Amino acid sequence: xxxxxxxxxxxxxxxxxxxxxxxxxxxxxxxxxxxxxxxxxxxxxxxxxxxxxxxxxxxxxxxxxxxxxxxxxxxxxxxxxxxxxxxxxxxxxxxxxxxxxxxxxxxxxxxxxxxxxxxxxxxxxxxxxxxxxxxxxxxxxxxxxxxxxxxxxxxxxxxxxxxxxxxxxxxxxxxxxxxxxxxxxxxxxxxxxxxxxxxxxxxxxxxxxxxxxxxxxxxxxxxxxxxxxxxxxxxxxxxxxxxxxxxxxxxxxxxxxxxxxxxxxxxxxxxxxxxxxxxxxxxxxxxxxxxxxxxxxxxxxxxxxxxxxxxxxxxxxxxxxxxxxxxxxxxxxxxxxxxxxxxxxxxxxxxxxxxxxxxxxxxxxxxxxxxxxxxxxxxxxxxxxxxxxxxxxxxxxxxxxxxxxxxxxxxxxxxxxxxxxxxxxxxxxxxxxxxxxxxxxxxxxxxxxxxxxxxxxxxxxxxxxxxxxxxxxxxxxxxxxxxxxxxxxxxxxxxxxxxxxxxxxxxxxxxxxxxxxxxxxxxxxxxxxxxxxxxxxxxxxxxxxxxxxxxxxxxxxxxxxxxxxxxxxxxxxxxxxxxxxxxxxxxxxxxxxxxxxxxxxxxxxxxxxxxxxxxxxxxxxxxxxxxxxxxx
Amino acid sequence: xxxxxxxxxxxxxxxxxxxxxxxxxxxxxxxxxxxxxxxxxxxxxxxxxxxxxxxxxxxxxxxxxxxxxxxxxxxxxxxxxxxxxxxxxxxxxxxxxxxxxxxxxxxxxxxxxxxxxxxxxxxxxxxxxxxxxxxxxxxxxxxxxxxxxxxxxxxxxxxxxxxxxxxxxxxxxxxxxxxxxxxxxxxxxxxxxxxxxxxxxxxxxxxxxxxxxxxxxxxxxxxxxxxxxxxxxxxxxxxxxxxxxxxxxxxxxxxxxx
Numbered sequence: 001x002x003x004x005x006x007x008x009x010x011x012x013x014x015x016x017x018x019x020x021x022x023x024x025x026x027x028x029x030x031x032x033x034x035x036x037x038x039x040x041x042x043x044x045x046x047x048x049x050x051x052x053x054x055x056x057x058x059x060x061x062x063x064x065x066x067x068x069x070x071x072x073x074x075x076x077x078x079x080x081x082x083x084x085x086x087x088x089x090x091x092x093x094x095x096x097x098x099x100x101x102x103x104x105x106x107x108x109x110x111x112x113x114x115x116x117x118x119x120x121x122x123x124x125x126x127x128x129x130x131x132x133x134x135x136x137x138x139x140x141x142x143x144x145x146x147x148x149x150x151x152x153x154x155x156x157x158x159x160x161x162x163x164x165x166x167x168x169x170x171x172x173x174x175x176x177x178x179x180x181x182x183x184x185x186x187x188x189x190x191x192x193x194x195x196x197x198x199x200x201x202x203x204x205x206x207x208x209x210x211x212x213x214x215x216x217x218x219x220x221x222x223x224x225x226x227x228x229x230x231x232x233x234x235x236x237x238x239x240x241x242x243x244x245x246x247x248x249x250x251x252x253x254x255x256x257x258x259x260x261x262x263x264x265x266x267x268x269x270x271x272x273x274x275x276x277x278x279x280x281x282x283x284x285x286x287x288x289x290x291x292x293x294x295x296x297x298x299x300x301x302x303x304x305x306x307x308x309x310x311x312x313x314x315x316x317x318x319x320x321x322x323x324x325x326x327x328x329x330x331x332x333x334x335x336x337x338x339x340x341x342x343x344x345x346x347x348x349x350x351x352x353x354x355x356x357x358x359x360x361x362x363x364x365x366x367x368x369x370x371x372x373x374x375x376x377x378x379x380x381x382x383x384x385x386x387x388x389x390x391x392x393x394x395x396x397x398x399x400x401x402x403x404x405x406x407x408x409x410x411x412x413x414x415x416x417x418x419x420x421x422x423x424x425x426x427x428x429x430x431x432x433x434x435x436x437x438x439x440x441x442x443x444x445x446x447x448x449x450x451x452x453x454x455x456x457x458x459x460x461x462x463x464x465x466x467x468x469x470x471x472x473x474x475x476x477x478x479x480x481x482x483x484x485x486x487x488x489x490x491x492x493x494x495x496x497x498x499x500x501x502x503x504x505x506x507x508x509x510x511x512x513x514x515x516x517x518x519x520x521x522x523x524x525x526x527x528x529x530x531x532x533x534x535x536x537x538x539x540x541x542x543x544x545x546x547x548x549x550x551x552x553x554x555x556x557x558x559x560x561x562x563x564x565x566x567x568x569x570x571x572x573x574x575x576x577x578x579x580x581x582x583x584x585x586x587x588x589x590x591x592x593x594x595x596x597x598x599x600x601x602x603x604x605x606x607x608x609x610x611x612x613x614x615x616x617x618x619x620x621x622x623x624x625x626x627x628x629x630x631x632x
Numbered sequence: 633x634x635x636x637x638x639x640x641x642x643x644x645x646x647x648x649x650x651x652x653x654x655x656x657x658x659x660x661x662x663x664x665x666x667x668x669x670x671x672x673x674x675x676x677x678x679x680x681x682x683x684x685x686x687x688x689x690x691x692x693x694x695x696x697x698x699x700x701x702x703x704x705x706x707x708x709x710x711x712x713x714x715x716x717x718x719x720x721x722x723x724x725x726x727x728x729x730x731x732x733x734x735x736x737x738x739x740x741x742x743x744x745x746x747x748x749x750x751x752x753x754x755x756x757x758x759x760x761x762x763x764x765x766x767x768x769x770x771x772x773x774x775x776x777x778x779x780x781x782x783x784x785x786x787x788x789x790x791x792x793x794x795x796x797x798x799x800x801x802x803x804x805x806x807x808x809x810x811x812x813x814x815x816x817x818x819x820x821x822x823x824x825x826x827x828x829x830x831x832x833x834x835x836x837x838x839x840x841x842x843x844x845x846x847x848x849x850x851x852x853x854x855x856x857x858x859x860x861x862x863x864x865x866x867x868x869x870x871x872x873x874x875x876x877x878x879x880x881x882x883x884x885x886x887x888x889x890x
Contacts, residue, residue, distance in 0.1 A: 364688075399739070409811075416662070419669065421823070484823045487884075489884070489885050
């Protein structure tokens with residue numbers, strides 16, 4: 001990278017910091033002047049929406065990629081296979097390109113928020129001011145660590161590799177901390193409350209005082225009746241709306257940690273999918289066999305990472321949903337049964353696309369492995385299972401919006417007497433777990449392709465694995481059926497986690513058995529990297545597009561759940577944009593953002609390629625001269 | 633016997649699936665499935681077929697072979713001409729199906745469930761937040777089974793005096809007024825109704841009735857009366873106890889399991 005470009009990136013990052021650093025001061029000055037200011041043409045909410053979502057998408061990419069880059073680098077270091085090292089470096093180069101854009105978009109977002117929502121920002125900065133300064137410090141830490149990590153890559157090989165890996169880990173620590181800090185702001189807007197058990201002493205006292213003041217018949221003892229460590233306590237005075245907690249109370253709000261974990265894993269899946277899409281594009285335009293082989297391998301790795309992130313995501317999303325119900329039942333009903341319920345049908349369709357796409361890619365990949373044909377006969381059954389499960393997942397509970405009056409009458413109501421059962425979470429959770437197990441089976445077949453196990457117990461091992469799969473599937477289905485008959489509390493807190501544990505346990509146990517069984521396997525054929533169909537590469541691009549759109553849509557749900565509140569139940573949105581946008585409007589907006597994101601990413605990657613080509617062109621005559629000299 | 637081509641097999645799968653959904657599941661086994669849901673399932677089945685045939689190049693070529701033959705092979709001249717004649721008829725039928733006038737009105741655009749308010753009220757009295765309010769007689773289930781039974785019996789009386797004409801004597805939404813209502817009355821025997829909501833939600837729905845439904849998600853068109861004008865608070869709580877006691881479904885709680 002040229003010095004000019006480095007200065008440009010640093011300049012952009014510093015401008016973004018400047019926005020962040022002056023923000024609290026500007027908020028304070030602005031507070032007395034206006035509650036809202038309109039953004040020209042597209043309106044304040046749309047402006048903030050576009051900037052926030054684009055910033056989040058880039059942020060997710062640059063936080064996700066270093067997580068698996070450092071793991072791949074570690075694998076390369078341990079196995080002494082430089083291909084891994086080169087691939088990890090290539091991932092970080094992509095990250096570098098996107099880093100300055102992330103910072104710039106962050107700056108733009110802050111600018112829009114300060115300008116359009118001064119009162120909201122004053123309120124938030126009044127509570128979270130110190131964390132905003134901390135955020136800037138973390139950002140500096142991440143920037144310089146990323147530069148050291150990237151520019152030091154070639155120089156820190158050999159005996160310095162350990163230190164380089166340490167830098168990679170440190171980069172992830174900064175990145176994760178940055179995300180956790182910013183998550184606290186938005187999760188607080190959704191759930192400005194926390195549980196009594198983790199509440200600060202000061203807020204405990206002020207809360208009891210509020211209760212006593214509101215009801216003079218209460219005594220300090222009777223006011224505590226029924227209060228347990230799980231009782232939800234608002235962080236604001238319920239009459240005046242004044243913030244009464246500590247900074248930590250606000251940070252550690254009820255949905256903070258579920259959002260953190262969900263996003264952390266989501267970043268890995270998203271980063272993997274974008275890297276895979278990049279590799280797919282390079283594969284499609286590659287001119288040489290070597291390039292095709294390299295980008296095929298890179299695409300496979302990206303898809304594998306995306307799949308690793310995707311598998312636990314439904315569980316983590318479910319946990320987040322459960323916490324939202326726990327925080328406020330009305331919000332939960334709005335999410336899953338009311339205003340946003342159709343969004344979750346779209347979500348099911350899109351996650352179906354992700355799983356079908358990931359499996360399609362694995363099955364296509366088996367085409368380039370000699371000896372994989374033996375597993376092809378299972379494919380139609382696996383497709384059938386996945387499609388049935390996706391159908392269950394995307395079957396709406398209430399069909400009134402998509403049925404005619406005569407169809408409703410024939411069904412005897414808005415719910416189909418049989419298919420309507422698929423609309424309930426116990427059926428959907430069962431379907432998801434079966435999809436995950438089937439996807440894992442696809443991966444198992446892929447791993448085994450072209451290998452012949454030599455372990456003496458291979459027959460018993462295969463029988464054991466088959467039995468494990470069979471029993472796990474039966475257990476998951478039985479738990480799902482029982483889920484229809486038990487109280488919701490029991491289903492959500494006991495049965496569903498058991499279903500998840502069964503699926504996870506199967507994956508862990510079978511992986512261990514399989515590793516031992518194939519430890520000294522002989523090869524029946526080789527992997528012909530580069531011999532993938534073009535269709536499989538388009539699927540990788542489709543998966544990345546789906547991930548991006550899905551993140552946009554779920555962002556709309558997370559933010560829209562607050563309805564007409566900037567801070568739920570505390571600070572009302574009185575702007576002209578206070579209404580919840582229609583699903584169709586949201587889908588259009590998310591589509592625009594998705595196109596803008598890929599246009600920006602494409603431009604950044606193209607810039608990287610351009611630089612690479614110029615470098616290669618400059619190096620070519622020198623290399624030719626060296627070659628001529630050595631011939632002499 | 634001549635082996636069927638992959639293309640024919642795929643066609644059989646698609647047509648067969650539609651027949652199963654339309655007439656077997658939506659006829660013999662259960663009640664008819666709405667056309668939109670069948671279309672959704674058929675879309676998925678088409679994706680499954682396309683995935684299967686396109687994963688391997690050899691399969692893809694095999695699938696395309698009859699299409700290619702039909703288009704260029706002279707031996708398939710008759711088939712080609714028949715298809716050429718059928719295509720306009722197909723388009724004609726499809727166009728007619730879109731633009732033809734129907735006597736079948738669309739279903740209700742209402743949301744699945746109404747969005748409850750944050751506070752639960754009875755007439756103008758604030759009872760508490762929707763999240764925290766519990767049925768004051770629910771604890772009798774453990775503490776005093778006799779008292780609980782009395783409340784359930786009172787709930788049964790209230791139900792049969794007021795609710796059963798619409799919601800039915802089996803609480804399945806099949807009361808004798810039900811066929812004349814749109815939307816149809818709630819079916820409490822459905823496992824997706826009682827277990828998904830807190831008792832405070834049912835109190836709100838009973839107390840406020842159709843007119844009390846939120847502005848969002850309209851039109852609701854519910855014929856449910858405002859029962860707080862006719863029933864006491866205790867009667868509403870009792871009828872809620874009866875609903876869960878009769879059906880065996882427990883309303884949603886957010887207990888200590890967290």
